[in-house]
Amino acid sequence: MELLEAIKSRRSVRAYKPDPVSEEVLTELLEVARWAPSATNTQPWEFFVLTGNALEDLNHATTANIREGMKPNPDIAALETPPKGPYATRQQKFFKQILDLVKPEEGTNKMQNWFEMSASNYNAPALIIIVADKSAPGWFIFDIGIVTQTIALAAQEYGLGTCILGDTAAYPDCVRRVTGIPESKRIIIGIAVGYPDWDDPLNSLQTGREPVEKLVTWCRTAETR
Numbered sequence: 001m002e003l004l005e006a007i008k009s010r011r012s013v014r015a016y017k018p019d020p021v022s023e024e025v026l027t028e029l030l031e032v033a034r035w036a037p038s039a040t041n042t043q044p045w046e047f048f049v050l051t052g053n054a055l056e057d058l059n060h061a062t063t064a065n066i067r068e069g070m071k072p073n074p075d076i077a078a079l080e081t082p083p084k085g086p087y088a089t090r091q092q093k094f095f096k097q098i099l100d101l102v103k104p105e106e107g108t109n110k111m112q113n114w115f116e117m118s119a120s121n122y123n124a125p126a127l128i129i130i131v132a133d134k135s136a137p138g139w140f141i142f143d144i145g146i147v148t149q150t151i152a153l154a155a156q157e158y159g160l161g162t163c164i165l166g167d168t169a170a171y172p173d174c175v176r177r178v179t180g181i182p183e184s185k186r187i188i189i190g191i192a193v194g195y196p197d198w199d200d201p202l203n204s205l206q207t208g209r210e211p212v213e214k215l216v217t218w219c220r221t222a223e224t225r
């Protein structure tokens with residue numbers, strides 16, 4: 001796949017075929033991803049890869065927490081600054097798009113259904129959890145963002161879809177119990193990985209982007225103005 005096409009056509013995949021992703025393919029994907037750049041090449045990422053029973057155990061534990069009404073308590077301060085202004089408007093638009101595609105289950109509302117699906121990694125056959133040691137240097141969250149997108153882009157070359165999942169990090173205690181990730185490492189983000197089920201309506205969601213003119217300020221010298 002051409003690079004520009006891969007960047008433009010990547011989108012979050014939220015329904016997967018049950019087919020497993022082999023360890024060989026997952027290893028190759030992470031082999032590629034580790035070439036992501038990082039500040040002064042500090043490479044502040046580590047990957048925990050969950051499949052099979054380990055992933056099922058995590059999904060059960062997370063779902064139980066949500067049903068008991070437990071508040072998310074991620075290792076990073078992601079939930080402490082909710083979107084405001086234009087960010088809130090874009091978030092609301094996204095919520096409407098996704099909730100229109102979620103089927104309500106008895107006794108719950110669509111928002112909770114969606115949270116459960118998302119925190120259960122959309123039942124993808126594989127989940128990559130990216131962690132950073134607490135001693136990681138200041139740019140670590142930026143570096144992890146880059147390696148995350150590198151994984152998402154490279155996955156397409158293997159016919160795989162991905163969904164980047166902040167919700168995987170919502171209940172770090174559950175993740176630690178299943179994976180053995182120590183307290184000395186922050187759980188940053190999950191990436192669901194699997195073969196997309198393109199027939200599932202959840203995968204029909206297409207998000208837009210702001211036009212480039214709204215994002216760019218050209219700072220030209222007086223001569224070129």
Ligand SMILES: Cc1cc2nc3c(=O)[nH]c(=O)nc-3n(C[C@H](O)[C@H](O)[C@H](O)COP(=O)(O)O)c2cc1C
Nearest residue numbers: 010011012014094118163164165166167168189207
């Ligand atoms: C840091 C981060 C956290 C995200 N967390 C979730 C999540 O928990 N659940 C989910 O369904 N999507 C999640 N997403 C996916 C975004 O909703 C998605 O990237 C955005 O709506 C743009 O859509 P696209 O990926 O299809 O282009 C996350 C994306 C990022 C970058």
